[in-house]
Amino acid sequence: MVDTWHVPGFTEVDVLGTGGFGRVVLAKHDASGRMAAIKYLRAEYLADARIADGFRREAWLLSGVRSAHVVRLFDFVETPDGAALVMEAVPGVSLRALLAAENVLAPESALAILKGSLLGLADAHAAGVVHRDYKPGNVLVSREGESKLVDFGLATLDGHNGLTAGSPSYMAPEQWSGQPGMPATDVYAATCVFYQCVTGQVPFRADTTEGLRSLHQAAPVPVDAVPEALRPLIARGMAKDPAWRPATAHAFVSELETVARKAYGKNWEKRGWKRLAASAAALTALTPLALLATAGTAAAPVGAGTAAGIAGGVGGGVPATGSGVGATAVIAGKIAAAVLVVGALVAGGVAIFANHDDPPAQAAALTVGLQTTSGRDPALPVTYDLQFPQVSGGPDPAVRQRINDALRAPVDKRLKAIRDGVAGNREMFQERGDTAAAHTTARILLRTPSLLSVRYDHDLDSDVLSHTTWRFPETVNVDLGTGQLLGPKDMFRPEVLTAAGMRTLTQRLEPVTKNGFCRVPTIDGAGEKVTIDAADRGSGTDHVPGAAIGFTATGAEFEIQWYDLGCDTASGKETVTLPYNGIGDLLLPKFLTMLGKPAPASSPPASPPPSTSVSPAPTTPSLGQSAQGPTYTNPRFGFTALISESYLATPYAPPNGEGMTFSSSDADATLTVWGANSTQSAAQAMAGAVAAVEADGGQVTYQKVEGDRYSVSGYQGDGKIFYERGFTGSASMAALRWVYPREDKDQFDGLVSSTVEGFRPGDLSRPH
The missing domain is CATH 3.40.1000.10 (Mog1/PsbP, alpha/beta/alpha sandwich)
Incomplete structure (x- = not known):
């Protein structure tokens, strides 16, 4: 095998770069005259199964990413003489070259570059792909004012282990430990690069790899060297614990834009790219990519069609029409016979992977992280800092979106309620000079393969909206298989969702409350006890628990607001935990399975036990009973x-x-x-x-x-x-x-x- 092999139908124009495993060249498509970047794997490495499989895997992973901020993969071609990725050629320079020339970038410029590449990461994360090697050399800055990600050679599917590899100056603490790749890992690396852009140096330096590992895993983030307005952003992005970073790159973009607008005004991005334009254009002019100004990029080359023709006339190609999904989006016949699992060979010895085909069969694992939306209302005296979970990965994007919508909904609803409350009391807010400061913290109560249970604690600092009803807990339970919210009918047996069943649940709960269920005051004195039954609070209401319910590893958490059940306002609220041995027989077997708990052998009582206690007082059990x-x-x-x-x-x-x-x-x-x-x-x-x-x-x-x-x-x-x-x-x-x-x-x-x-x-x- 020799390195003189090239993808048929393309003529090499110049070398863009070389590395230990191969080279990247600028090539012209013979039939259309359009340019493409082709990444070749050295011939001798085709015999190394680990390296060759990694190259094929890069093609698989890139194929699933559709983004204006990621360099597009057009085709993967492999023969006994060589293998290559045919990719979009972009007129621009790497961020590494830009930093070598500029050393330090203006904050607006650094933020603009970071935003574009984060959007590329966000699209990769949405496809379940974690990059794992975000560094200046893998960020392309174009002269048109955009940044794109390149080189997914170390990428993994979200939640799956890859090699304990990467670029040490930018590796997250969990990456040093060889833990599974997650979107927060890329967020850490991107923040390290951003730090370098605004300070001129990487966050941590050490003489040895072990020393660098220790700094990334334990040393405080050196934010003193960073402009003050950007310190919170960098501290968040480089948090040691991935749970404290933005859960996804998309979440980080939201935080970035909030910080950028506050610190540098609404036109920060435009100014940032304007400052970069001259440098990016000058550096690009010194590279072979300057030819793209006249020759055009490979927006519609036909690598797949050409290779397929060599493979024995399996399918012919025609140029794509600029649909934005790659060169193989429009092909005469899908060349299905030629597009095989990467590594297989078709007639003539050529295997082709084109980016319109199915992604890898291995589904990305679903991961959960916390993120925060913060800001100030432009028209009302309202500030907010609201935390909520979001998921990434998973085999079905539609399900993932439903899950994230359900997890985001409580904070969106909360913010709307506060805005409405402030708007209805605008004059009082003006008189007192008050600002309503909304805070929400989210906590994962339970995560199983089938279910996610989350508690939100809503708080509000305000003199005007000071009533305790503005401060309350809330829970959300989501079916991770469908993305649907789970309600009482999805949790409890049908016979429990009756008046008798709610009395049973009330009697189970009362012993674990602090003061028992209150009695409703009447003119003649204390009246009847309240119950957990929501139907007792209003006509037409179903017999369901009048409290939000979350689930932990040990039991069900009832977030009881006593005033909602009929007690006086001073009774406040209480979190009551009922262990599974006290509620398991009331739950549907299917729901218990989702919780990871065994279903009880007996059915629940349809009515409360005859005794006034929760369970009859037992005689003293003998040893072993x-x-x-x-x-x-x-x-x-x-x-x-x-x-x-x-x-x-x-x-x-x-x-x-x-x-x-x-x-x-x-x-x-x-x-x-x-x-x-x-x-x-x-x-x-x-x-x-x-x-x-x-x-x-x-x-x-x-x-x-x-x-x-x-x-x-x-x-x-x-x-x-x-x-x-x-x-x-x-x-x-x-x-x-x-x-x-x-x-x-x-x-x-x-x-x-x-x-x-x-x-x-x-x-x-x-x-x-």
Whole structure:
């Protein structure tokens, strides 16, 4: 094999560049006279399966990207003598050459270049492709005032591992660790390049690769060298944790434009390109690409048709008509027989991949990140800083768009409500000189392959709109397979969405609330208790929970706004977590599968249990038996605790008292609940608990007394985490204690919190 091979039908004009694996040339299409850039792989590397496959993969990935800001791939051609990518030829120079000449760019110019290449990354991300090697040499600046991305040689499908490779000066912390490629990885690299554009140097320098790795992974971003107006943008884009960067390049563009307009005015982009025009044109004139001014670019070459003809007359080509989707958009016959999976050969020994064919069969993984929209309303005294999740990748762009629309909708709706509220009180805002500052933070509660559950916490700083109803939590649950929002009918069994079913749910929830469900005040005194049933608040409403519901790894989170259920406004709001053992039998089996939870064997009760408690008070279980129901109520001391049905119950006998220990062999965790006759104060009881832990070689890290209640936590002598909460009265006490491995802390935090909040100590004013 020799390097004299060239793509048939093209005549080489000049060499644009050479590298370790091949060369890039400017070539003229013989039939049309149009120019194209052709990237050749050296012949000897065709025998190296890893390199050859990488070259083919670059063609596959480029084929799925349709963007005015990415150099277009027209064809991929491979024979036993060579392989080549036939690409768009753009009259311009690399950002690397521009920086070599200018060293430092005006902020507006740097922002303009960054915006164009980010738009190219955004289109790549939308196709599920992560570039992984964004650097000055891979950004092309045209004399017409645009920037384009080139060279996807290290690209991967979003969420899939590639080589731990790239350009060290611009590699994100997760890339150094060999983690899967994600859009936020490209955002980091683009921000590093932007930093170089405005300062004249890369963000981090070191004498060794390991030193550079350490700086990228741990050192603070050196923003002091950056113009002050741009520091927040660079700090966001170079955040060590990808979750704190803009989730996608498209999100970064939005933030960039907000910063640019505020710092440099509405015409910043036009001024930025105007300042670059002279330098870009002068540098381009020194390259073979200057010929494109007269010869034209390969907007409609026929590489595929030419190669196909050589392959044995499989299909003939005609020039494309400028549709904007590449040279092969219009071809006489689709040459389907010639377009095979890359690496296969057709008659005559030529394989062609054209950019109108199907993308790789391997679907891009769906990834989730947080992004923020910030700004100031141009007509109203409103500022906003609103966070929301967005996804990238995934096999279906339409589903991805539906998911992102559903995840963005809460903040859009929130901003509209605030604008309407301010507009309706404009005079009062003017009199007080008030500005409504809206803030929303988003938190991913649960992500499974089928479902995404998100909580939004909406806050508002305003003297005029000061009512508590302007500050509330909200949840969104999305089916990742369809992009559809999930409502109560998608979650609960049909028999639960009835008056009787809502009473059952109310009784399940009440023990884990702080103060129980309130009673509606009447003229004669306290009236009936409110329920979770939305139908109780108005005629014609379905029997559904009157609260937003999110889902975590350990249970369902109910965001209850008590005033919405009929309580007084002072009751406020509360987050109530009901573990899956207390709600699983109320949920649809299909929905439990989406949550990654097993479906219970029994159906839920159609009406509340006859007892007024959530579950009948069980008799003391014998050793090895499970406690009955989602709660355990001790018949002697009367305390009630939320427990897990899967845990085994063993009697526990403290001095002057009794209780139960619930243990999980799988998780190596225990929950012990007990009551005892005692006249100790909370401080005395806590001191005894602390002394016992320290005597056993453990360490107490937190202790607090609040009236007749104490809390203490830390590490036992065996290294496990413990948490104890106790209540004391004039004649008795009640307490619970969790013990679990420290490595499982994240898994248990939610469960421990819900159990502690749901503990009811019983009557402590008398001995038992």
